Amino acid sequence: MIRCCAPLIGLALAGPAAALSCSGAASIEANYAFAAESEVDYxxxxxxxxxxxxxxTIDDQGSYRQMTRLEGEILIQDGFAPGWSAEVEVxxxxxxxxxxxHSVDVETLYFLERTDAGYAFVTGGCGGLAHANPTRADxxxxxxxxxGGCD
Incomplete structure (x- = not known):
């Protein structure tokens, strides 16, 4: 389910999916569709x-947590609004x-989970819900x- 809330676009997205194999990065449209059918706000x-x-380090396999700051643009109903900054727990x-x-200093389009504490980004071996170096087409x-016109 997709929910709008001013001024942010609220998306719903299930918790981290731990697929054991990848067939390549999902498209933006596929990630959006996944978010639209889920329950966590993004x-x-x-x-x-x-x-x-x-x-x-949070487990014996090397998983980790790190606080970061994202500087960039946030998607609102009419497009991307510049001048947005937020702490994101990765x-x-x-x-x-x-x-x-996660990469630092690489322009990336993120689907960020909105939590009670702020924002979070979860990534697994398949890259998660991020698209590095997004193009105008992205x-x-x-x-x-x-x-409403996702392919």
Whole structure:
């Protein structure tokens, strides 16, 4: 289910899915459709992460949690609004021989979970709900989905 709330686009997305194999990164449209059918609120943002806290190992397989700051743009009903900044807790999960990770200083389109504490991004060995170096076509695809025309 997709929910709008001013000024952010609220998306619903299930908790981290731990698929044991990947067939490549999901498309923006596929990630949006997944979010639309789920229950956890998400927002869509484009920007660059900067690590602002220490990396904490959270299990014996190497999964980690790290506080970051995202500087960039947030998706609102009419498009992407610049000047957005928020702390984001990143969780990189390790399972089945692969580990998730996050890149700093790389422009990325994120589906961020909106939590009681702020925002979170969970990634596994398949990359999670992020698209590095988004093109104008990627941004247009998200906007088309928000407006009800996702392919």
């Amino acid at each position: 927002v869509i943002a484009i920007g660059r992460l900067e690590n602002v806290g220490p990396r904490e 969780t990189g999960l390790c399972y089945g021989g692969g580990c998730g990770g 941004m247009d695809a998200v906007l088309q989905c928000v407006r």
